[in-house]
Amino acid sequence: MSKCYLLGAGASYGSRDSIPEGQRPPMGEYLFVDGWDSGLLRKEHFNPLFREVKRYAGIDGQVIDEGELEFNSEIFLKELDEEFSLLQIASQYQSLDDLDESEEVKQLQEHLRNRPEIEDDGIYERLENDSFPEEVKSDYISNLIQLKEMALSLSYYYFYEIFRQYSKEYYPKRDNYTNLANHVHTTNSTVLSLNYDIMFEKAIKSENLDYVYKGHPYSFYVGPRHRSESISLIKLHGSINWMNPFSMIEFGNGQPFHQRVKFIHSNSVQTKCEYIDNHEVESMDYEQLVHRSGGIYEPALIPPFEGRKDYEKVQAYDKIWSSAGHFLENTDELVVIGSRISPQDSKLIELIDTNMEKDSTITLVCGSSSNEIQTRLSDRFDHLNIETDCLRFGEYMDSLTGT
Incomplete structure (x- = not known):
């Protein structure tokens, strides 16, 4: 059995204790x-x-x-x-x-x-x-x-x-994300992420490590190492470096920005979801996604529509979530960093409930909300042990390294 990590918005927010408030990604x-x-x-x-x-x-x-x-x-x-x-x-x-x-x-x-x-x-x-x-x-x-x-x-x-x-503005400097990357690599753990940003990916690369986006049907692999030596990363709600490409004809060549994108939400056309290099994404603002030669990029994200998230809009997510379930089946501890796992996250709750074995442990590292989340999840997952040993990301990483 192994350990699995689940990263929420609070993980990127607390990736470095010394970051000024205005430079932390918003909750x-x-x-x-x-x-x-x-x-x-x-x-x-x-x-x-x-x-x-x-x-x-x-x-x-x-x-x-x-x-x-x-x-x-x-x-x-x-x-x-x-x-x-x-x-x-x-x-x-x-x-x-x-x-x-x-x-x-x-x-x-x-x-x-x-x-x-x-x-x-x-x-x-x-x-x-x-x-x-x-x-x-x-x-x-x-x-x-x-x-x-x-x-x-x-x-x-x-x-x-x-x-x-x-x-783009995140520069890994021996922080909580880089420490987690090294720990995950050493222990051969898996990371599930609910975050769109690529901050953890940058932290991995800064430590001369590689990662593979597990579960994606096109198997995005980032790094020269053999796959077995790379960190397994599963992004359940997508990533800013994943794109659905469409032609100009489908979305109106020459039209203003808001007219070209107006059908994106209702679009159900399946395309081969592309991986964009991290450096390229950092230099490609939202306008360039729409006014690019050859067509338009739709960010392959699952937007935060509470209770109405559409996981069928992008074909890739079926295998991504199936892969996450496979890893949870073989996990005896799920460490949740910075996610409330709210009652409206029904698909995530079902994923945990269906796949984690009885008497497995969920360890919460969710700041001041940890105790409230512990009470709520204990009622929902009566077959699992819900613990709150450390409240904050940095405190948890210190407990692993003994500092």
Whole structure:
């Protein structure tokens, strides 16, 4: 049996104890605060997304304080996706009362009626008006569908750019990530990661080690060493250096940025997911993904849509998750660093529940949230031992090295 590590956003956040607060990758509640501070969210390309962010936060007009943008990004994107889905359904009917009485639609209807909204949008009053003229409804809902789909599609490029910048600015210097890389290599452990960034990959390479993206059908292998000597890395939600390539014809040659990407969220065309060299990714901003010769790159990410993550959109993820299950079957300890494993992470919870043997151990290294997570997971995984020996990443690494 072996040890397996699960890295969440808190691992990259705590990769080096001495990093100033403003240079740490953002946690979920600060993803749009970070984009506001850096100016990314205010770029014209992201206007449709920014509009939905402000609407969700209840901001009518200009952002006065960055604290207004501090909220759970997963819930925001999940609800935006729900609204998009309901609008698609509503576009087929004269009024909401005509909608099919399925349980899913009832839930979407309830969400639509209860969601706070800025007055000038008026979507709920318009959609619930029994005398809503068909010709007006058609144009109105069609425009809303396009705007919301565009906002959802832009989120792929927004997250790519956020984590590209932090990956680019990360320089491994004998920190928690480099220490973990050496430990994992020495003990032949496996690493599962929920992170989009390539900070851990850079830490591995800085120690003259190699890694292989296990489970990916195209088996991305990075380094000259034999595969058996490389660190096994499984990225469950994708990576900023994974891309789906599409031709210009499929996504509109010569159109503005937001028009070219507007169907990305709904796109289900399967392509051969490409690996982009880390150095190339660091120099390739989000605009270059879209305005490149030969076509457009779609970041092969699973965006944080709480409870509505689409794992079938990119074909590669079926084998990636199967590979993760195989490693967990042979693991007697899963060390969770910086992930809350929230109740909404149903696929991850099922992965752990289904594959880890009885009396195996989950060790939590999740900061001040460790005790709360321990209580919650103990109720969910009654066949596993849940422990919290160390609270912080650096403390845990010190315990391994005896320092």
